Amino acid sequence: MQLLANILIDGLAYGMVLFIIAVGLSVTLGLMRFVNLSHGALAMLGGYACALLTREAGLSFWLALPLAVLATGALGAALEALVLRHLYARSELSQVLFTIGLSFFLIAATNALAGPQVQLIVLPPLLTQSVDLGFRTLPAQRLLVIGAGAAVALGAAWTMARTRFGVWLRAAVDKA
Template sequence: MASAASSLTFILLYGVSYGLVLFIISIGLVITMGLMRVMNLAHGAFAAIGGYIAVGVMTNFGIPFPLAVVAAVAGVVALSVVLERLVFVNLYGAPELDQVLMTIGINFIVIGGLTIFFGPNVYPISLPDYLTGNVDLGIRNFEVYRLFVIAMGLIVVVGLWIMFEKTSFGAKLRAAVDNPSMTRVIGINVNRVFIIAFGIGSGLAALGGAIGAGMLPLEPYYPMKYLVLVLVVVALSGFGNMRASLAVAVLVGIVDTAGRFLVPSFGGFIIYIVLVVLMVLRPEGLFTKRAA
């Protein structure tokens, strides 16, 4: 019984921490794809760049981990704003195929750049000492680092809820998406709203890539490797549904962790089998009400 409780605790806690990293990364795509109607398949590239910046400045310049994360988010936000004005602005309202081809192309450019500057192998990360220990939960020990990730995930959840539900920016973004022409008539700068929203989405991807580097290893193919899981979180959430994306991301994290823990030799495939079944049974979203 004690062994079963310990195993269940491991699956739940590790699954939740893994799921929250997926949530932080994917929620940015929920914003750009679900709310702004942009098929941004380069979203994983922003997460990868954020992770590489954070680990790079820690390793090469000795910058503390919190400041490295801030630098990663700031750097990616600045880059994304430039790309939004130069590239993505031309994709608003464009056919989905054009959006997919353009953003996939950006992914391969980033993959090539990461390979040139950081090499083709996994980029090692050394977490600060205060995140490397364990906490005794009574049933089993649990990594401090994963508790930190869970805390950061909950902070992001609360922050996004406040921003989109309790501030004027959330209302402006929904108005700009639903009827940009009328929104401009009432004096709202739609371009500025989209720039801010795109920057927030990209910054969240960078945050997930930076704090999640200890779980999702940094490698040049990172933008494509985790793209499937991120897209599934977005699709099963129902496009634009930020509340459901949290539940789906945590569910994906728990299922993947359980599969790898209970069936190590086959665990890596279980999550994809489950996801295919769910996509077939609930293509409109796992928590979306079926049309009558």
């Protein structure tokens, strides 16, 4: 039974990471009708940016994380403005092929610049501790990931159901 609980908790934590990435993919596909399969590569770049900022620049994790998100968002906006915008009128196959190629390029460029080895993020002491759940000890960072995924899910559901922006977004998706 404990093995099952361990697998469920680890699966939940990993699933939350995938969920956060999938939210962006579903918004892009649902709202813009654009098949962008480079989301994973952009998430990887965000992780590398956070690692670089904590390890090389010496910034705290709590400062590096939003800066990495902003840097990745800026790169995504630049890619959209300079490259991806020209693919909106193209076929879905063209969009898939280009964005997979973009993923390969971003991964290869990252490997060339940072190397293929795992990049460690310097975590604050709060996240390096373990939390005793009674039946299992869990790294605090895993609880942060689960909490962040839950916050994104609840925030997205609330935004879609309770705000003017959510009404506009649902209308735009239904119209398309």
